[in-house]
Amino acid sequence: MKNNPLPETPLAGAVSRTVFQQTLASAVTCSGRGLHSGQEVHVRFVPAQANTGIRFRRVDHPEAMDIPALAEYVIHTERTTVLGLEGQSVATVEHSLAALWAMEIDNAVVEIDGPEMPIFDGSSKAYIETLQKAGIQKQEEERRYLTIAEPLTVMDSKRSSVVVASPSEQFGLECRIDFQSKQVPGGKFLLRDSQQCIAELVNARTFVFFHELEYLLDQGLIKGGDLDCALVFAEHPVPEQKMQRLRSRFGAEKLSGNSIGLLNYGLPRFSDEPLRHKVLDAYGDLALVGRRIKGFISIDRPGHSINVAFARKLRELYGHD
16 A cells, blocks of 8 residues: 655644643543443543553452553454453453544543443444543643654555554554455545544444354354444345344344345445444554554554554554553
């Protein structure tokens, strides 16, 4: 993938004035079900001191510990990003991290009383709305950056994924998808800053192909899944027997009359919603670098595995907190 020049518009954190760290002005809560566990959990976003970064805390454990939202604490990247430390873990952190980063929150503790962050509608919308209720508090410490000093390439040959990063005084994230699917066409999207993320990405929901959905159901996963929290695409006609299974599991009123294409009732929020969600996921995974990034990042076929591998590489090259 070729790097595209970024516009000359200054971005948050890429201006000459001093930019200070930020935390939440007050604690705020939300509740929902985990996508895979199906468990109802309660989440509390709590203000934190400067230089704390983002940390997750399993308050249902008698000896709750803070799990830093950093790439080296990722223990699983299959279909979701999972953080873990000494037997305690929190799954599906990417949507909440994308929301925290989009809200320009540098320091916060995320308290949760279960194993997985809520999926809500499959996007970051509910997290953004929750954090907006808390407000933002500027802190006295200057914001810290990770500056990409030279070109860098990270590859995942198994998934045909490639990340190419290059120096830039501005942050830029370009993602390209190609599923070789008529139902989910390929394309690319350029994210320039957090304001654009809130305006154009946070409402984009996760998606799945029907053959993947079948596998997940057979494996007893997505216990908290619903057709309200994911777009389901069928590349080939779905046999009536399998459509009946979907109607039984999710409710007939949530399925369209079609057995090919988008199976959800209603329309996508964007014509390229799957692409936008992939960018949203990548943005959340890149928060695992622990600092705002100055550099241009281009990802061909993004996914949690390559996203996290790239975040790890940046931390290896440019130091730990």
